[in-house]
Amino acid sequence: MNLNLENIKRGISLMKTVNFNTDCNKGPIMLEVATTSACTHKCYFCAEHSNLIPVEHTSFKMPDEMLWKLLSDIKKLKIEEVRLAGNGEPTADPRLTPIVDFLHQAGVKVLIVTNGTLVERLPDSTFSKLHKITISINSFNNVTHQVIHDYKGATQLPKIMKNLDRLAKIPGVKKKIQINYVMTTDNYAEFSEVLDYVEKNDIFVAIRPVYVGYKEIASKKLEFGHINKVLSEIEERFTQGNLSNNLLKTLEYARQSFTSDASTFQERNELLPCFAGLYGGYIESNGDYRISTYCDGKPMGNIKHSGFIGLWKDNQLQSKLYSGVIMNETRRPLFKNCNNCLEGENYSRQFYSVFSKIPLQMQLIRNKHKEKVSKVKSFLS
Numbered sequence: 001m002n003l004n005l006e007n008i009k010r011g012i013s014l015m016k017t018v019n020f021n022t023d024c025n026k027g028p029i030m031l032e033v034a035t036t037s038a039c040t041h042k043c044y045f046c047a048e049h050s051n052l053i054p055v056e057h058t059s060f061k062m063p064d065e066m067l068w069k070l071l072s073d074i075k076k077l078k079i080e081e082v083r084l085a086g087n088g089e090p091t092a093d094p095r096l097t098p099i100v101d102f103l104h105q106a107g108v109k110v111l112i113v114t115n116g117t118l119v120e121r122l123p124d125s126t127f128s129k130l131h132k133i134t135i136s137i138n139s140f141n142n143v144t145h146q147v148i149h150d151y152k153g154a155t156q157l158p159k160i161m162k163n164l165d166r167l168a169k170i171p172g173v174k175k176k177i178q179i180n181y182v183m184t185t186d187n188y189a190e191f192s193e194v195l196d197y198v199e200k201n202d203i204f205v206a207i208r209p210v211y212v213g214y215k216e217i218a219s220k221k222l223e224f225g226h227i228n229k230v231l232s233e234i235e236e237r238f239t240q241g242n243l244s245n246n247l248l249k250t251l252e253y254a255r256q257s258f259t260s261d262a263s264t265f266q267e268r269n270e271l272l273p274c275f276a277g278l279y280g281g282y283i284e285s286n287g288d289y290r291i292s293t294y295c296d297g298k299p300m301g302n303i304k305h306s307g308f309i310g311l312w313k314d315n316q317l318q319s320k321l322y323s324g325v326i327m328n329e330t331r332r333p334l335f336k337n338c339n340n341c342l343e344g345e346n347y348s349r350q351f352y353s354v355f356s357k358i359p360l361q362m363q364l365i366r367n368k369h370k371e372k373v374s375k376v377k378s379f380l381s
């Protein structure tokens with residue numbers, strides 16, 4: 001794990017949430033929120049909008065009352081980070097500027113994941129208040145960009161690149177920009193161009209293989225040959241030396257994501273400790289709550305009934321969150337896909353690797369789990 005100051009602060013905060021949290025007055029350390037499910041693209045790998053996946057796509061905007069109550073709950077629970085993303089395009093929500101203003105004023109770090117198509121609607125001051133701006137581009141080639149994002153017209157990608165240039169010129173903003181680049185069978189051959197882009201523009205690009213959560217997108221999944229080609233190019237670039245920080249970061253990120261189990265077709269089939277519900281949470285525009293965007297099955301609750309605070313303090317939910325942390329010991333998954341979920345391999349693995357070495361922390365967690373389960377049992381009996 002990268003032991004920088006930000007991650008150390010996150011680790012300490014998580015430890016407080018997990019083991020020193022009287023009456024659950026402190027929330028998770030970050031929440032992902034989709035204030036709208038409307039999007040200007042229909043990326044073929046997107047579970048919500050892809051035309052390849054035969055589900056009805058109806059856009060939903062979080063009602064005003066629910067949204068402002070959620071923001072107030074975030075402040076009260078001292079949640080440190082909010083990522084505006086989820087299954088829609090955050091810049092398509094006309095309330096984005098007041099949302100960012102409120103959270104920024106409350107001392108919350110606001111991160112955004114956007115496709116960059118509507119950036120021109122927003123003032124510079126909104127971007128200055130953001131902690132991190134991730135732009136999903138997925139191809140620098142005009143034709144491939146249209147194929148992956150499923151639209152027609154050659155002006156869209158130049159417009160996104162113009163928006164990106166504008167953001168990079170706002171004082172203090174360039175260093176907060178990251179580009180997300182999902183690799184599929186359509187764009188993997190662009191890998192070396194993407195590295196050239198990083199070198200020329202000094203912007204970090206998070207390149208990762210497409211995650212195939214649906215059989216309909218299986219044909220877009222990279223094969224061993226593609227992956228090996230990408231990995232050998234990574235090693236070759238490393239040998240060139242004199243690499244900028246962003247190029248190094250891009251290569252290290254790609255090496256890690258292209259050697260993970262998910263990209264190499266190996267099913268893990270193993271339950272890992274999942275801290276996702278204690279460090280995070282995902283709230284959809286209709287108020288549905290899941291501990292992570294990867295959780296399959298039904299949502300674990302909805303904030304329309306008792307708000308996020310009510311949900312978070314609910315004994316039954318808390319007992320499930322602690323069950324998730326020790327499911328590698330109990331062998332009881334929270335959801336069907338826990339055995340192969342990527343969440344367990346990402347932040348959870350990093351937190352666990354440190355947490356499990358700090359004396360008493362895992363024992364405290366096991367005790368908390370027992371305490372939470374017995375509270376639910378006594379409530380039900």
Ligand SMILES: C[S@@+](CC[C@H](N)C(=O)[O-])C[C@H]1O[C@@H](n2cnc3c(N)ncnc32)[C@H](O)[C@@H]1O
Pocket residue numbers: 039045046047085086087088089090113114115135136180182209210211212213
């Ligand atoms: C679902 S989008 C929503 C936010 C915004 N509309 C955007 O396009 O960035 C959030 C991020 O999830 C990534 N994503 C969605 N489906 C994916 C998949 N199957 N594999 C890998 N990344 C995926 C997208 O590339 C994007 O960076």
